[in-house]
Amino acid sequence: MFISKVKLRSDAEYGREFWNHIGGAYKLHSLVWDMFTDGPERDRDFIYRQDLVEGLPAFYCVSAREPCDRGNVWHVQTKPYTPIIMKGQRLSFMLRANPIRTKRDDQKKQHRHDVVMEAKTLMKQRQEPYPPLPEIVQNTGFVWLTMKGGSSGFSIREGEVRADGYNQHRFVKPKGKHPVTLSTIEFTGVLTVTDPALFTTALYNGIGPAKGFGCGMMLVKPVR
Secondary structure, eight states: OEEEEEEEOTTSSOOHHHHHHHOSHHHHHHHHHHHHOSSTTOOOOEEEEEEEETTEEEEEEEESSOOOOSSSOEEEEEEEOOOOOOTTOEEEEEEEEOOEEEEEOTTOOEEEEEHHHHHHHHHHHTTOOOOOHHHHHHHHHHHHHHHHHHHHTEEEEEEEEEEEEEEEEEEOOTTOSSOEEEEEEEEEEEEEESOHHHHHHHHHHOSSSOGGGTOOOEEEEEOO
8 A cells, every 4th residue: 555645736837727727526536536546447446635735725635545646736745655554552643534423214225414414403403502512523533433443443532532513515417417415524633543453454444424525534653
């Protein structure tokens, strides 16, 4: 596996106007995909997250293959990614995730529910007053990440994880008829590795859904 930092070259012909023009989750996904695809039948074998570096988007990627700058506009730094993970290890982390809960209706049809909106709906049904949105995001996000940690080889503790930056993204796929909506929460904090093999798989493959749109990649470093 490889880990890469990809940012716009300072001498590229494109500037901020280029990013303002192409913005949006789906178009950004297409830009990242172009660095890894080598044919129309290629399955996605990378995860990524977008951040801002000096006001312009940059991407951090974990992938089975090295990214390729086909448009001569990227500055790409790539190195092998073989993290040494030990049971009980404490790691600080950053994660942008799409926290959803999957349920089936009476017809056994599967539905995905945004955990924040689901919590608000339940409060409304129970005629409970809403706490401040940041409190809902923190509580529902922490519960969701705790559940994910159980199947991804890590555990978290109350008071050591912050869940905030709740955001709803809406876009239309090029051939789609209806807008797609996905929500993200920014997680930061400290975790403890409980199963090194499972956790390494999570670092390689990501956590939760919407990985094709920049969700699920966890950046970690040892706690000193």
